[in-house]
Amino acid sequence: MTEMLLEVKDLKIQAPKENAPPIPIVKGVSFNVKRGQVVALIGESGSGKTTIALSSLAYCKPGLEFSGGEVRLDGQDLLQMSDVQHRDIRGRRVAYLAQSAAATFNPAITIGEQVTESSVLHGILTQEGANKRAERLYRALELPDPDRMGRRYPHQVSGGQLQRLMAAMALCGKPDLMILDEPTTALDVTTQIEVLKAFKKVIREEQSAAIYVTHDLAIVAQIADHIVVLYSGRVQEQGSAEQIITRPAHNYTHRLMEAVRPPPTSVTHEEYTDKDDREKPAIVMDDVTAGYGKIVGDEPQFTILRNIDVQVDKAQVVGVIGESGCGKSTLARVAAGLLGAAKGKVVMEGKTLQPSMLKRSKDDLRKVQFVYQMADTALNPKQLIGDIIGRPLEFYLGLTGKQKRERVAELLDMVELPQEFANRYQMELSGGQKQRVNLARHLAAKPDILLCDEVTSALDSIVGDNVIKLLTRLRKKTGVSIVFITHDLSTVASFSDRIVVLYAGRVVEQGTTDQVLNPPYHPYTRLLITSVPELRIGWLEDTMQTREAAVGIARGVELTAVGCPFFNRCPLGIEDGTCEKETPAYRQPAQGHVIACHQELENVIESEEKPQMILKGYDKVGRESQLY
Amino acid sequence: MKTMVLQRFGIGLITLLVVSVLVFAGTEILPGDVAEIVLGQSATPENLAKLRSELGLDKPAYIRYFEWLGDMITFDLGISKAGGASIGDLIGGRLYNTFFMGGIVAVIAVPLSIFLGLLAAMYPGSWIDRVVTFATLGLISVPEFFIATVCVLVLSVQLHWLPAVAYMSGDESFLQLMRALLLPILTLVIVISAQMIRMTRAGILNVLHSPYIEMAILKGVPRKRIILRHALFNAIGPIVNVIALNLAYLVSGVVIIETIFAYPGLAKLMVDGVQTRDLPLVQACAMIFCGTYVVLILTADIASILSNPRLRQPK
Numbered sequence: 001m002t003e004m005l006l007e008v009k010d011l012k013i014q015a016p017k018e019n020a021p022p023i024p025i026v027k028g029v030s031f032n033v034k035r036g037q038v039v040a041l042i043g044e045s046g047s048g049k050t051t052i053a054l055s056s057l058a059y060c061k062p063g064l065e066f067s068g069g070e071v072r073l074d075g076q077d078l079l080q081m082s083d084v085q086h087r088d089i090r091g092r093r094v095a096y097l098a099q100s101a102a103a104t105f106n107p108a109i110t111i112g113e114q115v116t117e118s119s120v121l122h123g124i125l126t127q128e129g130a131n132k133r134a135e136r137l138y139r140a141l142e143l144p145d146p147d148r149m150g151r152r153y154p155h156q157v158s159g160g161q162l163q164r165l166m167a168a169m170a171l172c173g174k175p176d177l178m179i180l181d182e183p184t185t186a187l188d189v190t191t192q193i194e195v196l197k198a199f200k201k202v203i204r205e206e207q208s209a210a211i212y213v214t215h216d217l218a219i220v221a222q223i224a225d226h227i228v229v230l231y232s233g234r235v236q237e238q239g240s241a242e243q244i245i246t247r248p249a250h251n252y253t254h255r256l257m258e259a260v261r262p263p264p265t266s267v268t269h270e271e272y273t274d275k276d277d278r279e280k281p282a283i284v285m286d287d288v289t290a291g292y293g294k295i296v297g298d299e300p301q302f303t304i305l306r307n308i309d310v311q312v313d314k315a316q317v318v319g320v321i322g323e324s325g326c327g328k329s330t331l332a333r334v335a336a337g338l339l340g341a342a343k344g345k346v347v348m349e350g351k352t353l354q355p356s357m358l359k360r361s362k363d364d365l366r367k368v369q370f371v372y373q374m375a376d377t378a379l380n381p382k383q384l385i386g387d388i389i390g391r392p393l394e395f396y397l398g399l400t401g402k403q404k405r406e407r408v409a410e411l412l413d414m415v416e417l418p419q420e421f422a423n424r425y426q427m428e429l430s431g432g433q434k435q436r437v438n439l440a441r442h443l444a445a446k447p448d449i450l451l452c453d454e455v456t457s458a459l460d461s462i463v464g465d466n467v468i469k470l471l472t473r474l475r476k477k478t479g480v481s482i483v484f485i486t487h488d489l490s491t492v493a494s495f496s497d498r499i500v501v502l503y504a505g506r507v508v509e510q511g512t513t514d515q516v517l518n519p520p521y522h523p524y525t526r527l528l529i530t531s532v533p534e535l536r537i538g539w540l541e542d543t544m545q546t547r548e549a550a551v552g553i554a555r556g557v558e559l560t561a562v563g564c565p566f567f568n569r570c571p572l573g574i575e576d577g578t579c580e581k582e583t584p585a586y587r588q589p590a591q592g593h594v595i596a597c598h599q600e601l602e603n604v605i606e607s608e609e610k611p612q613m614i615l616k617g618y619d620k621v622g623r624e625s626q627l628y
Numbered sequence: 629m630k631t632m633v634l635q636r637f638g639i640g641l642i643t644l645l646v647v648s649v650l651v652f653a654g655t656e657i658l659p660g661d662v663a664e665i666v667l668g669q670s671a672t673p674e675n676l677a678k679l680r681s682e683l684g685l686d687k688p689a690y691i692r693y694f695e696w697l698g699d700m701i702t703f704d705l706g707i708s709k710a711g712g713a714s715i716g717d718l719i720g721g722r723l724y725n726t727f728f729m730g731g732i733v734a735v736i737a738v739p740l741s742i743f744l745g746l747l748a749a750m751y752p753g754s755w756i757d758r759v760v761t762f763a764t765l766g767l768i769s770v771p772e773f774f775i776a777t778v779c780v781l782v783l784s785v786q787l788h789w790l791p792a793v794a795y796m797s798g799d800e801s802f803l804q805l806m807r808a809l810l811l812p813i814l815t816l817v818i819v820i821s822a823q824m825i826r827m828t829r830a831g832i833l834n835v836l837h838s839p840y841i842e843m844a845i846l847k848g849v850p851r852k853r854i855i856l857r858h859a860l861f862n863a864i865g866p867i868v869n870v871i872a873l874n875l876a877y878l879v880s881g882v883v884i885i886e887t888i889f890a891y892p893g894l895a896k897l898m899v900d901g902v903q904t905r906d907l908p909l910v911q912a913c914a915m916i917f918c919g920t921y922v923v924l925i926l927t928a929d930i931a932s933i934l935s936n937p938r939l940r941q942p943k
Contacts, residue, residue, distance in 0.1 A: 054846075059845070059846060086848075087848045087849075087850065088848065089848070090845070090846050090847060091846070091847035091848035091849075092848060095847075098839060098842075098843060100839065103838070103839040103840065104840050104842075105840060105843075106840040106843075106844070106858050106862070107840075107862065107936075107937065107938065108861035108935065108936070108937060109857070109858070109861070117849065118849070121853070122848060153937040153938070153941060155937065155938050156941065
C-alpha cells in the first residue's frame with residue numbers, strides 16, 4: 001500500500017451533443033489525495049468541482065461522459081473498470097455525501113436500513129453488525145436518541161440531523177475515501193457549525209481521507225489540509241490550506257476570498273437623500289399574530305408569528321434575520337396578504353390594508369411585491385422574458401404595444417441585463433441572470449415595497465454579492481423600500497439600514513444595523529454573530545469554546561405560546577422559571593433599539609466580556625487583514 | 629393516519645349515497661313507471677291506479693326513495709318484472725360469473741403489468757422498453773371489440789384452437805371451463821394491462837430521476853434492488869389507483885366483451901334490463917357497480933396512505 005490513495009491525472013469530461021462537437025466540461029485536471037488527508041475542491045458553480053469529485057466514484061451525471069485521463073484508486077484506474085467493479089468500489093471503498101440530505105434520503109425507507117444498506121450489500125458487515133456500527137456512529141455524531149434513530153423515517157428528523165445521518169451512511173462501510181459535496185451549504189449558521197464539528201471529529205477518528213467540495217473558503221479553512229482551486233474545469237492553483245489561505249497566488253483565489261462573506265459588521269451606507277420622504281413609514285405591521293389552520297378568537301391553530309411590531313420607512317432597507325422555522329417568510333406573506341393576520345393590522349401610508357390579498361385593491365397589490373427565492377420556479381419556462389416582465393406592466397399599469405416593449409427594455413437596463421434578453425427563455429439564463437429577471441418583473445409594478453425572500457441564498461457568493469449591489473443601486477434610483485429576508489447575517493449587515501431579528505415567530509431584537517450588531521445584544525443575536533464562519537484556520541475550535549456555542553448550538557427552534565422561546569438555548573436564562581413562563585418585556589437601550597429579554601440591560605451588557613473579545617477578534621481579522 | 633382512513637371511508641359512503649339518489653332520480657325521470665310496463669297493453673286508468681297503490685307507487689318520490697334504499701341495504705332487491713323472478717337470484721349467478729372471470733383476469737394481468745412496467749423502466753430506451761412501449765400504446769388506441777374480434781378471428785376461426793363463445797353449461801370440468809373462457813380472459817388481459825404497464829413504467833421512471841436514486845447508485849446498490857426497494861415504494865400511489873380503475877372496469881365496463889363472447893355476466897344483465905325497461909333490475913345493477921368502484925378506489929387510497937411513511941408515521 002502506497003501513501004497515495006487517489007491519483008487524478010489529466011482528467012477530461014465532456015458533454016456529448018447530437019450533431020455538434022462535444023462541449024468540454026473538465027479540461028485536464030490533476031490532483032492527489034493521500035491517506036487520511038482532507039482535500040478541498042473549491043470554485044463557483046460551473047467550475048466542475050462536483051463533476052470532478054464524482055469521478056472518484058467512476059460516476060458521471062447523466063448527459064456527461066469521461067473523455068480522457070486516469071482516476072487511480074490505490075493504483076487501479078477506475079475509468080477502465082466494468083460496471084460490476086464500479087459497484088464494488090462505490091459505497092465500500094469510496095462513499096458519497098450529497099449537498100441536500102433531505103433529497104438524498106429515500107422517504108419510504110427507514111434511516112437504519114439506508115445507513116446500513118451499503119455495508120451489508122457489500123458483505124462488509126452482517127445486518128446485526130452494521131446496526132451496531134450505525135448506532136456507534138449516531139453516538140459519535142452526537143445525534144439524539146441513538147438507539148432508536150434507525151427505526152425512524154427521514155421526515156421525522158431535522159435537516160441538520162439528516163446531514164449528519166448521511167455522514168453515518170457514508171462511514172458505515174468504513175470507506176477509504178469520502179466525497180463531501182457542499183454538505184453544509186443548505187444549513188443555518190448554527191447548524192452548520194454543529195455539522196462541521198461532527199464531520200471533523202469523525203474524519204479524524206475514522207482516519208478516512210476525504211474530498212470536500214464547496215464554494216466557501218471560510219468552511220474550507222476549518223477542515224481541509226490541501227486546497228485545489230478550480231475555475232471552468234481547470235485547476236487555477238493548489239497547495240496546502242495554510243498556503244492558499246494566507247498566501248494565495250492566483251487572481252481567481254483572491255476573488256473567491258473577497259466573496260467570503262465578511263464578518264457581520266455594520267458599514268456606513270449611502271443614505272437616501274430625500275430626508276422628508278425617509279421619515280414616512282412605507283408599511284407598518286402593528287401587533288400582528290398569524291399562523292395556519294382555523295382561527296379561533298385571535299389564535300390560529302398553528303401560530304407562527306406572535307405580536308409582531310415592525311415598521312419599514314420609505315426607501316429603507318430592513319433586514320429580517322433568523323434560522324429556518326422562525327417565521328421570516330410568514331412575515332413577508334402577511335405583509336403581501338398571501339396569509340391573513342389573525343390579530344393586528346398591516347398599515348400602508350396610513351391606510352389599514354385588508355388582511356387577505358383577495359380583498360385588496362389592484363393598486364394596493366401593486367405597491368407590495370413579493371420576490372421569491374427560487375427564480376427557477378418563479379419564472380414560467382414557456383414564456384419569453386419579455387412577456388414575463390411585460391405582464392405586470394399590462395396588468396397594473398395598462399401598458400401595451402410599443403410602450404410596453406420600451407418599458408421592458410428600460411427595466412432590463414435597470415437590472416443590468418442586455419435588452420435582447422426579452423426574446424429569450426429563462427432556461428437560457430444563468431442563476432444570477434434569472435434572479436435579475438425576477439427582480440425586474442416585480443419592479444415593473446412600480447412597487448413601494450419589495451419583499452425579497454432569500455433571493456441570494458440559492459446563488460454563489462460572487463453572484464449573490466452582485467445581486468445585493470444591484471438592489472442597493474435600485475433602492476437609490478427608485479426610492480423603493482426593501483424588506484430583505486435571509487438567514488445570512490453578513491449579507492444583511494452589508495446593506496440594511498435596520499435589522500429585525502426573529503426567533504420562533506417573535507421579534508427578539510430590532511434596531512439600526514449599528515445597534516443590533518453592537519452590544520448590548522439579545523443572546524440570540526450574539527449566537528448568530530458568533531456562528532458566522534471566518535476565513536481563519538482554527539476558528540471552528542475557538543467558536544465551539546464560547547458559552548453561546550455550548551448552550552445554543554445543536555438545539556432547534558421551538559415555537560412556544562408562553563415565556564421566552566429562546567429559553568432552552570440561552571446562556572443567560574434565569575433559573576427561577578421566569579424565562580420559561582413569562583413573556584419577556586421590551587427593553588429600549590436606545591431610541592429605536594428594542595431587545596426582548598428578562599435580563600436587565602446591565603446584565604446583558606455585563607455578560608458581554610467574552611463576546612466582546614470575539615468581536616475584537618472580528619475586527620482584527622477583518623477582510624483586509626485576512627488577505628495577508 | 630387513522631383519521632385519514634376514516635375520512636376516506638366517510639367519503640366512500642357519501643359517494644354511494646349520492647349515486648343512489650342519482651340512480652333513483654334517473655329512473656324516476658324516465659317516462660312511464662313499473663305499473664305501466666307490467667300492464668302493458670291492458671293498462672286502463674283504473675287498473676293502473678290499482679296496481680300503483682298495490683306497489684306503493686302512489687306515494688311521494690322521497691318516501692319511495694327511502695323505502696328503496698332500505699331494501700337495498702338489507703339486500704332485498706325486489707322482484708323483476710320479467711317473469712316475476714327475484715332480482716337477488718337473477719343477479720346472484722351473474723355476479724358470480726363476473727367476479728369469477730374478473731378475478732382470473734386480475735390475477736394474471738396485475739402481476740404481469742407490474743413486471744413488464746418495471747422491466748421497461750429498468751432499461752429505458754432498450755429494445756425491451758421500445759417493444760413494451762410501442763405495443764401498449766398500440767393496444768390503448770385500439771377499441772376492445774377490435775381486439776376481441778381479432779382474437780376470435782385468429783384463434784378460433786383460423787386456427788380452431790379455442791371456442792369462439794364462452795358457453796358454460798355448469799357441469800364441465802375446470803379445464804374445460806378454462807378452455808371456454810380463455811378467449812375472453814385473454815382479450816381482457818390485453819385490454820387492461822396496457823394502461824397499467826404504462827403507468828408503472830412512467831411512475832418508476834419519474835422516481836428514478838430523484839436524488840435518492842442517484843445516491844443508491846453511488847452506494848453501489850445493484851439495479852434490481854434500486855428498482856424494487858428504492859423506486860417501487862415511492863411510485864405505489866399512482867400505480868394502485870390505475871390498477872383500481874382497471875379492476876372496476878372488469879366488473880362494470882366489460883359489456884362489449886360479454887356480448888361478443890355471449891358470456892352471462894352482470895354488465896350484460898344490466899343492458900338487457902335497460903332494453904326490457906326492467907327498472908328495479910337496472911337500479912340494483914347500478915348500485916352494485918358503484919359499490920365496486922367505491923370499494924376499489926377506497927382500497928387504492930388506503931394502500932397509498934399505507935405506503936407513505938409521512939402519512940403512516942407523522943412526526
